[in-house]
Amino acid sequence: DAKTTQPTSMDCAEGRAANLPCNHSTISGNEYVYWYRQIHSQGPQYIIHGLKNNETNEMASLIITEDRKSSTLILPHATLRDTAVYYCINPYGGSQGNLIFGKGTKLSVKP
Amino acid sequence: DAGVIQSPRHEVTEMGQEVTLRCKPISGHDYLFWYRQTMMRGLELLIYFNNNVPIDDSGMPEDRFSAKMPNASFSTLKIQPSEPRDSAVYFCASRLAGAGETQYFGPGTRLLVL
Numbered sequence: 001d002a003k004t005t006q007p008t009s010m011d012c013a014e015g016r017a018a019n020l021p022c023n024h025s026t027i028s029g030n031e032y033v034y035w036y037r038q039i040h041s042q043g044p045q046y047i048i049h050g051l052k053n054n055e056t057n058e059m060a061s062l063i064i065t066e067d068r069k070s071s072t073l074i075l076p077h078a079t080l081r082d083t084a085v086y087y088c089i090n091p092y093g094g095s096q097g098n099l100i101f102g103k104g105t106k107l108s109v110k111p
Numbered sequence: 112d113a114g115v116i117q118s119p120r121h122e123v124t125e126m127g128q129e130v131t132l133r134c135k136p137i138s139g140h141d142y143l144f145w146y147r148q149t150m151m152r153g154l155e156l157l158i159y160f161n162n163n164v165p166i167d168d169s170g171m172p173e174d175r176f177s178a179k180m181p182n183a184s185f186s187t188l189k190i191q192p193s194e195p196r197d198s199a200v201y202f203c204a205s206r207l208a209g210a211g212e213t214q215y216f217g218p219g220t221r222l223l224v225l
Contacts, residue, residue: 034212
C-alpha cells in the first residue's frame with residue numbers, strides 16, 4: 001500500500017497556482033518524497049523530489065513541512081495541459097525499485 | 112535524445128495466445144522497470160532489472176508472465192498463455208544508478224485480450 005494520502009480530486013482555474021497537498025506522516029529521516037504526474041493516456045512523468053528542504057525546478061515547487069509529515073506541490077501558473085493525476089510517493093527506506101503509486105489527485109485545470 | 116521506447120503501442124489478441132511486449136530503455140540507464148496499470152489495481156510494479164539482471168520479480172502475477180533483458184538496450188515482457196484479465200496498459204521505465212527514484216517512463220503498450 002502507498003504510504004501517502006492525497007485528496008481524490010481538485011480543481012484549479014487556468015493561470016492560477018495549483019497547490020496539491022500530500023500527507024506522509026510515517027516518513028523516516030532518510031526517505032525522500034517524490035512527485036509524478038500522469039496525463040491521460042501517457043506514461044507517468046517525474047516532476048520533483050525532496051528530502052527536507054524546499055525544492056524548485058522548471059516544472060514546480062515542493063514545500064515540505066518542518067516535521068516532514070506533509071508536503072505541497074505547487075504549480076505556479078497552471079495551464080490546461082497540467083490537467084493530470086498527480087502522485088505523491090514515499091519510496092520505502094531508500095530501497096530501489098519501490099515506487100508505490102497510490103490513487104493520486106486528479107487535478108482539473110479549467111478555463 | 113530519445114526517451115524510453117515501447118512496442119507495440121497497441122496489441123489485441125485472443126485468449127491463449129502468446130504476447131510479447133518490448134522495451135528499449137534510455138541509453139546509459141542501469142535500471143529497467145516493468146509496470147502494469149488497470150482501473151481496478153492502479154499502477155503496479157511487476158519486475159525490475161539492474162545491469163540486465165532481474166532484482167525483484169515479486170510483482171509478477173503468475174508463471175504465465177516472464178521478463179528478460181538480454182542486453183542493456185532491450186527487454187521483453189512475455190505473457191503465455193494470455194487471459195482476458197491480463198488486459199491493461201504495460202509501462203516500461205528506466206533510470207540511472209544514483210538517481211534515486213527518478214524514473215523515465217515509456218508511452219506504454221495497451222493490451223486487450225479477447
